[in-house]
Amino acid sequence: MFLLTRLEIPFLFFLIFLSQKYQISSAKKIQITNGKIEGRELTATYSLxxxxxxxxxxxxxxxxxxxxxxxxxxxxxxxxxxxxxxxxxxxxxxxxxxxxxxxxxxxxxxxxxxxxxxxxxxxxxxxxxxxxxxxxxxxxxxxxxxxxxxxxxxxxxxxxxxxxxxxxxxxxxxxxxxxxxxxxxxxxxxxxxxxxxxxxxxxxxxxxxxxxxxxxxxxxxxxxxxxxxxxxxxxxxxxxxxxxxxxxxxxxxxxxxxxxxxxxxxxxxxxxxxxxxxxxxxxxxxxxxxxxxxxxxxxxxxxxxxxxxxxxxxxxxxxxxxxxxxxxxxxxxxxxxxxxxxxxxxxxxKKPLLIGTVPFEQRNTRYFMGKEGKFKYDELLKMCELFGFVGAYEKPYAFVENETYEFLLDDYMFHVPAANLARHHASEHPVYLYSYKYPRVGSAYSSAPGIPNNATVLGDVPSPAHSEDFVYVMGGHRSPNFTKKDLNIEHLFTGIIANFVNFGAPSGQEWAPLNIDVMNYFDIDFVEKSDGQLTMSGMKYEFYKKQIEFWNEIVPQCGGKFSFSEDFSKSFDVFPVREFVEMKNLYYKSKFWEADKSEEVARKLGLELEIFIAERKTNKKLNFVNYVQNSINFDKVHR
Known part of the structure; x- marks a missing residue:
């Protein structure tokens, strides 16, 4: 057994210090296929x-x-x-x-x-x-x-x-x-x-x-x-x-x-x-x-x-x-x-998923509202035409009778696709579906540099909207006005993500994998308890049920099926109706592209396209004009 002298002890600590410093320095240098790279140490100091x-x-x-x-x-x-x-x-x-x-x-x-x-x-x-x-x-x-x-x-x-x-x-x-x-x-x-x-x-x-x-x-x-x-x-x-x-x-x-x-x-x-x-x-x-x-x-x-x-x-x-x-x-x-x-x-x-949306992704409700709270039917008709002819439905105006029109974009672009993706992946792997509903992001969210927050610009707008949840994840849209509560929300919300990454399940509060028969989902809405701690609403059922039924079942009945390329002439190499319009314009400007299409063939196809589109739009718009004139009750919503 060796005993260290008073002079040797400090020297030993010095050697340990040098060793640790060398190890830290070495850790910042990594060998990859193309050569050696050097990074840097970074410390985050803002956390609670x-x-x-x-x-x-x-x-x-x-x-x-x-x-x-x-x-x-x-x-x-x-x-x-x-x-x-x-x-x-x-x-x-x-x-x-x-x-x-x-x-x-x-x-x-x-x-x-x-x-x-x-x-x-x-x-x-x-x-x-x-x-x-x-x-x-x-x-x-x-x-x-x-x-x-x-x-x-x-x-x-x-x-x-x-x-x-x-x-x-x-x-x-x-x-x-x-x-x-x-x-x-x-x-x-x-x-x-x-x-x-x-x-x-x-x-x-x-x-x-x-x-x-x-x-x-x-x-x-x-x-x-x-x-x-x-x-x-x-x-x-x-x-x-x-x-x-x-x-x-x-x-x-x-x-x-x-x-x-x-x-x-x-x-x-x-x-x-x-x-x-x-x-x-x-x-x-x-x-x-x-x-x-x-x-x-x-x-x-x-x-x-x-x-x-x-x-x-x-x-x-x-x-x-x-x-x-x-x-x-x-x-x-x-x-x-x-x-x-x-x-x-x-x-x-199929793979395991953590997937979800926020309720007001596009905030398009107010787009259709006048100053007195009445809906602007001319703007609604434009939206219907957008969905009908960009979406290429066979009956592009009929489906509005059944839709919660104030949420057209949210349901069609976000909620229903999320549900459909979740259903398919859940057939083979655990899927964790959520709806992020915490509405009070407030000053923690910044719309854009130099632009006031949405809540300030638009007044009493629906929340949360697209990206408001993301402010707590990676820092995008994050304003400098984070409160202590915001920091706690950040900790809880990113804990859900981190647990899924590390363990394949969000854990924390009870969160069951998706059962497609009941479409269970986790309601993320941070509620402050009496002791000041935050909790979330937890498991709920029937994720956007009416919206899913509408787009998956009612639209095919009243609006016709979604049109793909095989529904049209094999001469056409595109499928949504908007692309037919684009090609028609190209043909009539003599800017046709395919080498195997002569000018005669191009003009013939152009005429066929023009007749086809005109008939579709005339018939469907007529039906919708009658529909509006008959004052169908737009307030019958499914939510």
Whole structure:
């Protein structure tokens, strides 16, 4: 047995200190396939539960910059290796986005992408991964992984909009020990290019899906180096990010990239072969590239135009002509069928889900209300035509008689799709369905930088609306006016998410998996008890029952079935009625695209299209005019 002298004891502690410091320093350097990277330690100090520490690696390259000849092409995996240690301590620029077009006339305003008053850099070279881990995960290598994909209508948003401190506090810290990965994707014209006809060897459609898939594949390959378990991976998406997850979930070749999913406020989009092609053509024409019907020449020209000019033109058209990029295109490669039909068929890989919505996603009630509380029937008729002819129902006006018209958008785009997704996945795996109903977000939520909160602008509006729940998760829309109660809500709500990521169940209060016979769901509404503690309303039943019955049963009876391409002439290569209108306009301008269609065939099809659409619209509008004139009681609602 050796005894230490008084001089040796301090020296021993010094050695221990140096050893710990070396271990911490080493933990910030990680070897991945392309080389060694160095991150940094980050401490979140705002929590009621003490400081939380993470090790962050921001701006990790994994894809060749999608510029020049790689613009409008699938992401190309980065093969090049670097020498030495690459610093990955700060975000790279966000993807090209005009992010404040709803509130501002300024071109290329990035404030909404960054959710701050100053905005931030944007660039076409923007596809960089970000990873948040901690020393526990780095040592034991078995932590659950959450891959977060942002929303933003495919036009805006970025991982940089998420708060490093909030991610650290809510998921990496508090002994939750989740490795969080945020994945970017190209936006607008850069992520959803499309033209009619063949694009093979010229360009690729649906680049947003390919970008996210490439990110998921990188996580599968590399996440063990960050302490994550690639077999315990959860896809997390809100709004557009959730829609991307649903689309990828329909692709069996990628079903091994994650084991379960969290889908918050997933909107149902319309898809066709020509999705986004009209907007792409408009931009091409305005920048001088629409000089030929040859797709190769058009795309070659578009690759020579600066990214800033393309973005500026996209913004100008969006503001002045209400045209934009939104949906995915049905193609011959990645998305071969209409997602709506894929969902109805149930022919896709099922996974455990945590899925839900907020009651007033679109807040469209007031759109139809006059000053005296009376409904504006002319505006309602426009909405009906939107649903009838964009949705391609056979009887587009008849269904309104039975709908709770003030919630058309919410039910059709969010609640019913969530219920249908939940039902299909619940046939094979546990599904946890929720409705987030806490209405008093108030000053904790910020609509946009420099814009007063919705509650201030609109007065007594329905709440919670779209994204109000998200303020407690990743920091998007978060105002500086967080109260102690808000911090407690954040802790409880993210605890639900963290438990699902780590254990496959939300736990906490009693929460039973979905039984499709009773459509049970968890009512998230934070109630303060007498002792000051918060609780939630808990289990309830019949998730939007009347709305589901309406869209799944009544609409097919009174509005006709939803129309897909096979319902029309095989000469047509599109299916929603709005796309028939677009093609008709193309034909009559002699801008037909398919090489195998002569001018004579094009004119014949154009005439057939015109007659077809005119008959549909005349008959259905006549029925609806009679319906309004007869003063059918619009106040018979199903809620």
């Amino acid at each position: 539960y003490g400081n939380q520490t993470s090790v962050v690696f921001l701006g990790i390259p994994h894809i060749e910059p999608p510029v020049g000849k790689l613009r409008f092409r699938k992401p190309k995996t980065l093969k090049k290796k670097w020498n030495g240690v690459l610093e990955t301590k700060e975000f790279k620029p966000a993807c090209m986005s005009n992010s404040l077009t709803v509130w501002s006339n300024e071109m290329m305003d990035s404030r909404r992408t960054y959710f701050n008053s100053n905005g931030g850099p944007i660039s076409e070279d923007c596809l960089y991964i970000n990873v948040y881990t901690n020393y526990f995960c780095l040592e034991y290598k078995n932590c659950s992984v959450m891959i977060a994909v942002h929303g933003g209508q495919m036009l805006r948003g970025s991982p940089a909009a998420y708060s490093n401190e909030i991610i650290t506090n809510n998921f990496v810290g508090q002994d939750r020990n989740i490795v969080v990965v945020t994945v970017p994707y190209r936006l607008g014209i850069f992520g959803l290019p499309n033209l009619p006809g063949k694009l093979e060897g010229i360009a690729d459609r649906n680049l947003i899906l390919y970008d996210v898939i490439e990110g998921l594949q990188w996580v599968k390959r590399e996440i063990s180096s960050f302490g994550g378990d690639s077999n315990r991976t959860t896809y997390f998406g809100h709004s557009g990010g959730a829609t991307i997850g649903v689309m990828i979930g329909f692709l069996p070749e990628y079903d091994n990239l994650y084991q379960q999913a969290i889908l918050m406020s997933t909107p149902l989009l319309m898809h066709s072969k020509l999705s986004n092609s009209k907007m792409f053509r408009k931009i091409a024409k305005r920048v001088g590239c629409f000089t030929s019907t040859d797709n190769q020449q058009i795309f070659d020209c578009m690759r020579e135009i600066s990214a800033e000019k393309l973005l500026s033109m996209q913004d100008h058209i969006f503001q002045n002509e209400e045209e934009s990029f939104a949906d995915f295109a049905i193609d011959e490669e990645i998305l071969q069928d209409n997602p709506r039909r894929l969902l109805e068929s149930g022919n896709f890989t």
